[in-house]
Amino acid sequence: xxIILQLIQALADSLSALGLxxxxxxxxxxxxxxxxxxxxxxxxxxxxxxxxxxxxxxNDIKDTLKLPKGLIDEITVTPPGFLNFKIGxxxxxxxxxxxxxxxxxxxxxxxxxxxxxxxxxxxxxxxPLTVGHGRQAVLGDCVARILQWNSYDVTKEYxxxxxxxxxxxxxxSVEARYFNTDLPSDGYQGDYIVDIAEVIRSEKGDNIxxxxxxxxxxxxxxxxxxxxxxxxxxNIHHDVFSNEQTFYDxxxxxxxxxxxxxxxxxxxxxxxxxxxxxxxxxxxxRVLIKSTGEPTYRLPDIAYHRNKLERDFNLIxxxxxxxxxxxxxxxxxxxxxxxxxxxxxxVLIHQxxxxxKGGKKVKMSTRTADFITLEKLTKEIGPDVVRYFFIMRGMxxxxxxxxxxxxxxxxxxxxxxxxxxxARICNIIKHGESKGISYQSNYNAxxxxxxAEIRLxxxxxxxxxxxxxxxxxxxxxxxxxxLHDTANRFHKFYSECHVITEDxxxxxxxxxxxxxxxxxxxxxxxxxxxxxxxxx
Numbered sequence: 001x002x003i004i005l006q007l008i009q010a011l012a013d014s015l016s017a018l019g020l021x022x023x024x025x026x027x028x029x030x031x032x033x034x035x036x037x038x039x040x041x042x043x044x045x046x047x048x049x050x051x052x053x054x055x056x057x058x059n060d061i062k063d064t065l066k067l068p069k070g071l072i073d074e075i076t077v078t079p080p081g082f083l084n085f086k087i088g089x090x091x092x093x094x095x096x097x098x099x100x101x102x103x104x105x106x107x108x109x110x111x112x113x114x115x116x117x118x119x120x121x122x123x124x125x126x127x128p129l130t131v132g133h134g135r136q137a138v139l140g141d142c143v144a145r146i147l148q149w150n151s152y153d154v155t156k157e158y159x160x161x162x163x164x165x166x167x168x169x170x171x172x173s174v175e176a177r178y179f180n181t182d183l184p185s186d187g188y189q190g191d192y193i194v195d196i197a198e199v200i201r202s203e204k205g206d207n208i209x210x211x212x213x214x215x216x217x218x219x220x221x222x223x224x225x226x227x228x229x230x231x232x233x234x235n236i237h238h239d240v241f242s243n244e245q246t247f248y249d250x251x252x253x254x255x256x257x258x259x260x261x262x263x264x265x266x267x268x269x270x271x272x273x274x275x276x277x278x279x280x281x282x283x284x285x286r287v288l289i290k291s292t293g294e295p296t297y298r299l300p301d302i303a304y305h306r307n308k309l310e311r312d313f314n315l316i317x318x319x320x321x322x323x324x325x326x327x328x329x330x331x332x333x334x335x336x337x338x339x340x341x342x343x344x345x346x347v348l349i350h351q352x353x354x355x356x357k358g359g360k361k362v363k364m365s366t367r368t369a370d371f372i373t374l375e376k377l378t379k380e381i382g383p384d385v386v387r388y389f390f391i392m393r394g395m396x397x398x399x400x401x402x403x404x405x406x407x408x409x410x411x412x413x414x415x416x417x418x419x420x421x422x423a424r425i426c427n428i429i430k431h432g433e434s435k436g437i438s439y440q441s442n443y444n445a446x447x448x449x450x451x452a453e454i455r456l457x458x459x460x461x462x463x464x465x466x467x468x469x470x471x472x473x474x475x476x477x478x479x480x481x482x483l484h485d486t487a488n489r490f491h492k493f494y495s496e497c498h499v500i501t502e503d504x505x506x507x508x509x510x511x512x513x514x515x516x517x518x519x520x521x522x523x524x525x526x527x528x529x530x531x532x533x534x535x536x
Contacts, residue, residue, distance in 0.1 A: 014064045036086035043081040054081025092457040093445035099516040111152030114314040118144045119157045125223040129374040138390040142476035158238040171216025230375040247303040350395035388415040391476040421487035425518040426534040439512030447509040452493040483524040
């Protein structure tokens with residue numbers, strides 16, 4: 001149990017002993033580190049209910065707290081009513097021993113016995129993956145890794161629409177290149193369309209007729225193969241691939257329309273089929289099938305989510321770009337209307353990506369194929385850098401991807417800075433072994449009392465809490481930020497404390513500390529799908 005959980009339990013017990021109402025207890029580092037390591041505003045949240053000064057409430061709680069010996073060195077109360085805790089160094093020495101004895105330090109069991117589905121990327125196979133798709137790909141893979149690290153049985157899924165207008169235009173674009181005729185007005189451009197046409201010609205010759213389904217079918221096959229290759233270069237793999245056409249073929253979409261009709265939630269006007277959203281509290285009704293007979297994305301998406309819900313996942317995560325912000329609530333509303341429980345569906349929305357080169361925005365157009373593909377980006381700067389840069393900001397924030405910084409091979413590049421810390425540790429351990437120094441030969445943790453050593457120990461202790469927070473929020477950047485801070489504390493420790501010295505006992509203790517740091521960095525990097533090099 002982490003120290004935060006121990007303190008929360010002790011505070012809850014104190015509330016019970018004092019006859020005070022229950023609260024959702026929060027602990028976080030105080031703004032002023034002089035006050036201690038952790039602080040809580042618990043007393044302030046109780047003021048209205050108990051009609052007491054928060055300082056008095058905080059002191060009452062402090063006086064009734066029962067904590068294990070050696071866990072906390074000092075508890076103070078500061079205005080306007082904060083409880084502050086200074087953690088004892090002996091606790092951090094215990095953390096060090098725990099890390100050294102468990103290479104899986106930080107792994108959780110929250111998801112033990114539970115199944116999770118993570119749907120991500122889900123780009124329609126109309127062209128190469130863009131950097132926008134890349135951000136979603138890395139976010140989704142990291143979310144899946146976070147769930148797996150916390151013992152969930154995770155299915156990584158890719159769903160795409162292949163029965164609508166986009167795919168039809170793709171087929172028409174390839175057909176136009178095959179016959180050397182004009183592209184459709186909104187057709188797909190780019191050399192990849194010409195290449196697909198040439199593949200068809202080489203396989204089938206010149207005898208294909210206009211309107212042959214091979215143009216769309218072959219384009220889907222080739223582009224999807226290209227998408228899979230691009231993802232594999234980022235070490236991203238999916239377990240299940242689903243597509244829209246499947247739900248037409250197996251009758252799921254027809255059944256969905258029928259079930260909505262039985263709920264009196266379908267009507268037709270001007271040749272279009274509408275979902276009666278206003279009947280269930282939505283601001284307006286939504287078109288499910290256009291007057292042309294073509295369905296909107298909402299209809300197959302409702303059918304697809306019925307399929308996912310019927311597969312008995314404990315948790316379903318959908319990761320969408322910001323362009324889906326207005327549509328996913330409609331899907332959930334329709335599912336609720338069909339008596340499905342959507343409480344276990346979590347929808348994550350990420351903002352868009354802008355590439356920056358030389359301080360200026362790189363202009364791109366998907367339709368004209370004037371853009372930097374994800375595969376090209378990965379090839380130019382490497383998968384580790386691509387992955388880190390895509391998750392170094394919160395998904396709700398627009399991401400400016402600085403190509404110059406990403407290509408930099410110095411400590412200015414956060415990926416280089418982080419991986420260099422791991423490589424440096426490996427070198428230190430190797431050097432220590434050559435001198436016969438290893439923490440396995442018994443170490444005295446109490447010798448670690450330099451401020452830089454204690455700061456590093458405190459940071460290592462936070463790793464399980466960071467993992468728990470990232471599980472609750474499904475925000476991988478929490479891990480990325482933590483790892484950068486850990487690397488920073490390690491580099492400062494290294495500059496202030498010689499690890500291998502003539503003092504064998506101190507050297508053993510410091511080797512233990514850097515070994516524990518290596519474990520945390522390696523585990524964190526693995527969670528992000530980034531390599532932990534032994535040398536650079």
